[in-house]
Amino acid sequence: MAPTVKCPTCSQSVVFEEASRHRPFCSERCKLIDLGEWATESYVMEGPPLEEEDLSEGLEDMEISPKNWS
Numbered sequence: 001m002a003p004t005v006k007c008p009t010c011s012q013s014v015v016f017e018e019a020s021r022h023r024p025f026c027s028e029r030c031k032l033i034d035l036g037e038w039a040t041e042s043y044v045m046e047g048p049p050l051e052e053e054d055l056s057e058g059l060e061d062m063e064i065s066p067k068n069w070s
């Protein structure tokens, strides 16, 4: 007999077997909710993207370089 686990999202009992495609979650919805919460947490920890700031710093360096050449 297959063991049962509790869905991490809604705590519903899920039979841990091949037929339970989203185990240990009870459904795809609960799986997506859990993954979504994880993604949100990691995004907050990393903070906002700094790509724009890095780009403007690079442009400043390029403006300085031609002056050094002349």
Ligand SMILES: [Zn+2]
Residues within 6 Å of the ligand: 007, 008, 009, 010, 011, 012, 025, 026, 027, 030
């Ligand atoms: Zn669930």
